[in-house]
Amino acid sequence: MQIRSQKAWERILDAGTWILEHEGREALTVSEVCERAGVAPTAIYRRVDGLAGLFWAIYDRGMAKVAETYRAGLDEAAALPAGTRERVDRVVRAMGDTWENNVDFLHPIVSTTSDLALLERGARESLEFVDIVADLLPHSDPTVNRDVARMLHQECVFRSLYGSSPSAEGSWGPLP
Template identity: 30%
Template sequence: MASRKSPDTSERSAASPELPEALAIRQPRQKRSREAWQRVLEAGITLLESAGYGGFTIAALSETSGINPRAIYERASSKEALFLAVYEHKMTQMANDRDRLFREAQESGLPPGEVIGRAVAAVLLLFERNAEFLRPVIAIAPEHRVVFERGKRHTALLGDMFVAALERTGLLTGDSTPAWQAFRAVYAMAVLRTMQGADFISPAPTLDEEITYSTTMVDQYLRAE
């Protein structure tokens, strides 16, 4: 198996590319306006989770947030611009949670199986905790180029962290390919649970059981490699 270095995490961790002017947000400067905008963003998350992309409208967002539609249009010129602002707001929250989860996999002195278990748990927990938001986003991504490309970027960063954790186990021999293959398997399971439910293929395991099964699978695969 050919040697493969981990992707450049410093490049991937840079801020997302700027949006076209038509989709850019006019950021508020005054404290009161910033607070109102935060209410809009949080309400947008709630609306996406409850009504999906189809129900995400300026009128519904105004009702949910309690902010006048005119004030919303002062910040975002269209539903699309507003949706992408809400998307990035939620992904920032998820990135903070992701970083915290993976810090737990970086504690010194952990045995390989525990490191693997914490890395697997980080991926599955991140999806489980944010399933209601991720479900409509994943559903529209194939037809929404901006979300698709930014989703790829967030996924790549998640994969970088997963692989970096597995590299601490000592089970890899200078080739990160097995770790990336393991990430693909765990990531696919996380997406399947999010989109189709835990019992889509077989009787539903609990999340803890899924973490245990996936940890064993990755551990055995890396040792076999």
């Protein structure tokens, strides 16, 4: 029974993630997730308290994947000699690659501006990575390193919101 329940929960999280990534947070409903996952609503309500709980379960799983990717890249950077161009390059690539490889998940997360709990948690989690990045940068002034790390992070957020280049008309368009 537990294996079947765990598989149903994974289907629920997969369905919820797909909806979030392809249709947006507004389309994420318990009934839509149940339909896509092929489960009854009780399969969700046994684990979480409704839609809010389901969203946070999807968020936690998605952000764990993002954090794992981020940490792997930053660990590679930390293994390189401090102060070298190679280390800085690897830090920047770790940030960029993490955001680019997870943009389908991150876009609806960072574009949600009406959920204060999400904004606060996202800001806190983002600043943890900003601090890790700052510690890997070569400037002797930690304030400069933190400013650079925040700027790099903000660029990644901007690109996840608007894409990586302006359209032919010169405006930043939605992601493909």
